[in-house]
Amino acid sequence: MTLKLDAKVPAGPMAEKWDRHRFEMKLVNPANKRKHRIIVVGSGLAGASAAATLSELGYKVSCFCFQDSPRRAHSIAAQGGINAAKNYRNDGDSVQRLFYDTVKGGDFRSREANVYRLAQVSVDIIDQCVAQGVPFAREYGGLLANRSFGGAQVSRTFYARGQTGQQLLLGAYQALEKEIARGGVTMFERHEMLELVVIDGKARGIIVRDLISGEIESHAADAVILATGGYGNVFYLSTNAKGCNVTATYRAHRKGAAFANPCFTQIHPTCIPVSGEYQSKLTLMSESLRNDGRVWVPKRREDCAKNPADIPEADRDYYLERKYPSFGNLSPRDIASRAAKEACDDGRGVGPGGRGVYLDFADAIARLGRHTIEERYGNLFEMYQRITDEDPYTRPMRIYPAVHYTMGGLWVDYNLMSSIPGLHVLGEANFSDHGANRLGASALMQGLADGYYVIPYTIGDYLASNKLEPVSTDHPEFAAARQAVEDRTNRLLSVKGTRTVDSFHRELGKILWDKCGMARSAEGLREALEEIPKLRAEFWRDVKVPGTGAELNQSLEKAGRVADFLEFAELMCLDALHREESCGGHFRVEHQTSDGEAKRNDEQFAYVAAWEYAGEGKPPVLNKEPLTFENVHLSTRSYK
Amino acid sequence: MSATDTASGAARPAAAAHGTPMTLKLHVWRQAGAGVPGRMVDYEAKDISPEMSFLEMLDVVNEGLIEAGDDPIAFDHDCREGICGSCGLMINGSAHGPMKLTTACQLHMRSFADGDEIYIEPWRAKAFPVVKDLIVDRSSLDRIIQSGGYISAATGSAQDANALPIPKHAADLAMDNAECIGCGACVAACPNASASLFTGAKIAHLSALPQGQPERQKRALAMVETMDLEGFGSCTLHGECQEACPKGITLDAIMQMNQDYIVASAKKVEGRA
Amino acid sequence: MGVLQRFWASTIGKKVVMAVTGIILVGFVFLHMAGNLQMFLGAHVMDRYAAFLKSSMELLWILRITLLVAVVLHIISAYQLTMINRRARPAGYAKHELAAATWASRSMRVGGVLLAVFIVYHLLHFTTGTLHPAFSHTAVYGNVILGFRSPWIVAFYVVAMAFLGLHLFHGVWSAFRTLGVAKPSPAPLHRRVALVVAVVVWAGFTVIPVAVLLGILQ
Ligand SMILES: Cc1cc2nc3c(=O)[nH]c(=O)nc-3n(C[C@H](O)[C@H](O)[C@H](O)COP(=O)(O)OP(=O)(O)OC[C@H]3O[C@@H](n4cnc5c(N)ncnc54)[C@H](O)[C@@H]3O)c2cc1C
Ligand code: HEM
Ligand code: HEM
Ligand code: SF4
Ligand code: F3S
Ligand code: FES
Secondary structure, eight states: OOOOOOOOOOSSOHHHHHHHHHHHSOOOOHHHHTTOEEEEEOOSHHHHHHHHHHHHHTOEEEEEOSSSSGGGSGGGGOOSOEEOOOOTTOSSOOHHHHHHHHHHHTTTOSOHHHHHHHHHHHHHHHHHHHHHTOOOOBOTTSSBOOBOOTTOSSOOEEOSTTOHHHHHHHHHHHHHHHHHHHTSEEEETTEEEEEEEEETTEEEEEEEEETTTOOEEEEEOSEEEEOOOOOGGGGSSSSSOTTOOSHHHHHHHHTTOOEEOTTOEEEEEEEOOOOOTTOOOOOBOOGGGGGTOEEEEESSGGGTTSOGGGSOGGGEEOHHHHHOTTTGGGSOHHHHHHHHHHHHHTTOOOSGGGOOEEEEOHHHHHHHOHHHHHHHHHHHHHHHHHHHOOOTTTSOEEEEEEEEEEOOEEOOOTTSBOSSTTEEEOGGGBOOSOTTSOOTTOHHHHHHIIIIIIHHHHHHHHHHHSOOOOOOTTSHHHHHHHHHHHHHHHHHHHHOOSBOHHHHHHHHHHHHHHHSSSSBOHHHHHHHHHHHHHHHHHHHHHBOOOSOSSSOOHHHHHHHHHHHHHHHHHHHHHHHHHOOSOBTTBOBTTSBOTTSOBOOOHHHHOEEEEEEOOOTTSOOEEEEEEOOOSSSOOOOOOOO | OOOOOOOOGGGOTHHHHSOOOEEEEEEEEEOSSTTSOOEEEEEEEEEEOTTSBHHHHHHHHHHHHHHTTOOOOOOOOSSSSSOSOOOOOEETTEETOSSTTOOGGGOBGGGSOTTOEEEEEOOOOTTSOEEETTEEOOHHHHHHHHTTOSOOOOTTOOOOGGGSOOOHHHHHHHHHHHTOOOOOHHHHHOTTOBOHHHHHHHHHHHHTSGGGSTTHHHHHHHHHHHHHHTTOBOOOOOOHHHHHOTTOOOTHHHHHHHHHHHHHHHHHHTTOO | OHHHHHHHHSHHHHHHHHHHHHHHHHHHHHHHHHHHHGGGGOHHHHHHHHHHHHHOHHHHHHHHHHHHHHHHHHHHHHHHHHHHHHHTOSSOOSOOOOSSOOHHHHHHHHHHHHHHHHHHHHIIIIISOTTOTTOOSSOHHHHHHHHTOSHHHHHHHHHHHHHHHHHHHHHHHHHHHHTTOSOOOSSTTOOHHHHHHHHHHHHHHHHHHHHHHTTSOO
16 A cells, blocks of 8 residues: 655745644644643654643643753754844845755755744744744844855854754753643653554553663553654764664554655765774864865965965865855855865865865865854864864864764655554654755754644644543554564574674775765666565674663663664665655765756656655655745746 | 773874874773673774774774674763764763863874874762663663753743844843753763763753743752752762863753752742742 | 742752851951951950940840841751762762862861860850859950960861861862852862952951960960
């Protein structure tokens, strides 16, 4: 059976859809709200904002995260900023322009209506955060400051030094803690979701493992929200935190939730290059650096080994400024990353292994003075120096692209509900708003839009318009899901092989980076589709997980996540192989223009690829949600 | 366990110069679970590159332990970029190790030299019970926030963000204190296991902003009293917390907390708070 | 009322009590030091001063009671906080490097106890004369000269004064931060005022027994 994907986009002109929909949606009366329990998996920007807001509305909320505190969700790491169409700069910004930039930035592979709504609520987000006490950067006059981000020609990015994500998350976290104290939210830290429970076709609960006692618990509810973040860690090396995983969403996928555009991953152009085998994660240098930093490599290969200071201006190739004069160093991420790869493939890369390009602040420091640069990027410069032991004030930074964000995710309709009724998906975990490439500072915006302003309305509509029989955790479906989790855990522990979980994860990461990374070819993807199942088989034959399931066991946690990555990776490559076009972060070498730019194929691929799980060992089924563009007309993306 | 003062790392980043692999002698606290006795166990960390982060060094040790069929060393970590506050290790008697303004995950092995001895212990405080090995339970910090570390502003109730200008210096002061990552190093470093720097940082953040004023007194009273109830010590101004704090929060945060608490109590006497 | 109980129950409340009483004690110590230094102006001056102090017994007793209450409260809060802080870290570290704590900050408790002992001895020495070889209720100057005949007693005073200096080096600085009235500083650990106070008090008191022992005063 194939799914019927109904995006449920409201009728009417774009600008009125959301207002009209808010009016048309059913409401749950205040007295009944407290009768509904809602499970929120995730305490990042999306999860925390949703949990807090739903509790404020009167719902009973159970919130889960695998860290020891909700405040540690990976949103905390976001550096650069958050977009909003406030037009405080009076530089021609508007909801329409943010909408347009985002659809174009996403290379026309996102759903117009969702993006428009995102742009609409973006302005409220900033108001809400300021009210919570988020200390955004300010001008001397006391008004909010802005900076520019990639893919935009207006200055609409709000920021709090280099820790915007941290400050936004702490705002949401504090609201969440307030609701916990009030009794509206029950928080379950150090609990990992390992299964979704579906009863009578509706999501009614989850199975979690208490990471301290190892106990497997069942939790029932009237609706389930997944806000579990992205799966960039499938590449092993990424800018994501070590714990980021696909488990929650992949388990839901196996229970019937369609997975949309899994191959749409974002490679961020400005990260600190890999320094060795042991490397456990990559560190992002915020895109905001490209406001003042100039990217270049030597014109001549023989100069690469030289000290950058000794390479005269004339021998430097500021390739972004050369190739994309109008956006220059601020061209979108996919383009900047590919350009860096080309330069290095051309043998003009710098640093160890020739896998790096310079990000140079000499001009900015000369123009604005060291102090200003310190104020803007001080903590990033310190981080760079700590990691590389080089001083970016005197020597240009070395940067290289790294896996950063996943545009793909569980398919959701306009109400952020997946193809399983009652299962809602927010934040990076869903596929919704960024198409084939996310613009900088748009993920924080989306996470908070989903959590503060969208789900509170749409989940009410779901609860009000569905008759939900009360279910208890004794229900056979719970028992079955529980059993499945226990069996899986025991299976992992009983292999008792010779190789560590990390060794498998590294190997998987290498396969994906080489064959499903910045440049993909049918040939490479086919190889990957050969290698991944082999690796998976070896994993289940030879993985070594010490300890037991009845204790805090970090190897076991990793093993479970890697086991899911090993299945999911195949879906990614399959998706990448089927999409015979280049768009955004998905670059198929077979499909490029003469000057190496991505070549979209709108006739055949202007759709969302929503993959449906067909059962163990069976190939997943492809469902298509056609994308129509009435307000932004399809054009070749150009930043020249 | 006799203390040795070998790796006072920051003193000699010399090792970094030549990237030659090092061998280190580790003394690590191992404890199977909460409430059961633990002990220091010695390990050898071989071929450690100076470019590795401290946690990557522990990864290498753990890979070895797993392959040898032993139980790997459990330690908290997630972002590994010094922002999530998960990691927290007492390294040679210093919270987060010898390098100032640096979390354990951002500390690099170039801060140590070949042959160094390194003591690795969990945060120690009554309010931070050990969960396993180097992992402690820091939920007491969340409960301090729960008691009042927020501004009550229900979603949707906000006015336009620019409707209330905030002087840059106030916004900067708020940000300085808002940078706290909740790692607990201040508690670990404090001879009295006091959480004053953590609590002070949140109070100072919210007190610096106009939005924070309505709940200012209530907040100070509740947070300080919760901090006491959780079993943290009192502040006798040793200043160790400030030195250990990876985010450079200063004692001024504690002074702000004291001031707000005193004012709040005074107002309470007059029945205003 | 509940408010005051609540205040006293909190660690900050106790600390504030300690700071306020501490400052009262500092005030007394200064006056007392000034008074004592009149030893250098000769017996008659000193004795006149002492007589003047005793001229109004009411005032004297008000002063004495204030001091007594201050010291008692100071000690009680010090004791209670010390216990709370001990309990806050049941298991210690195998290795703990201190980076900022000073000799002074770490010796407050020991030093405090020593000061308590000193004060008791001191009262028996110069006020009641119980432990004085040849005590006269009127000849204070003489009391001091005779009182410091023994090098042991002088040594004890000198040590006690050293601890007082240390106590104040930390105390005077921390008191103002405890009360939240110090001015914010980029380097909060710097403490010029406290240093001056400590040195002055230490020197101002120490000179007398030393001078007597060296025969400068006689
Ligand atoms: C280094 C870095 C910098 C970035 N900078 C920016 C920026 O400047 N601007 C911008 O807009 N975006 C930025 N992004 C992207 C943005 O931060 C993320 O996309 C966004 O924060 C995701 O938020 P989220 O709430 O969806 O997920 P997360 O914040 O990742 O939260 C996931 C939550 O789910 C929980 N969870 C996950 N799996 C499970 C499970 N199986 N069981 C239980 N709980 C689970 C976790 O505990 C966590 O609480 C950046 C990303 C990175 C990595
Ligand atoms: C009588 C016996 C005394 C004892 C047991 C005692 C003990 C203490 C202790 C334990 C502290 C806390 C130290 C800290 O906060 O780190 C303290 C603080 C202080 N003491 Fe004493 N002390 C005594 C006498 C004195 C005297 C005689 C003076 C003044 C001359 C004094 C002045 C102070 C001051 C100013 C503080 C600082 C309070 C604060 O930090 O807020 N103390 N004392
Ligand atoms: C070397 C230094 C000191 C000398 C020479 C000295 C001398 C004296 C003398 C002569 C008296 C008796 C005065 C009288 O009865 O008229 C006295 C009383 C007293 N001194 Fe000192 N003193 C010294 C240091 C101190 C210190 C450091 C303290 C407190 C910390 C202190 C506290 C007192 C008190 C409380 C009294 C009793 C006052 C009263 O109530 O009558 N003295 N001292
Ligand atoms: S104040 Fe500093 S040391 Fe304490 S928790 Fe916050 S960041 Fe960590
Ligand atoms: S070290 Fe402890 S005593 Fe106070 S100043 Fe810091 S909390
Ligand atoms: S792991 Fe996040 S701060 Fe160290």
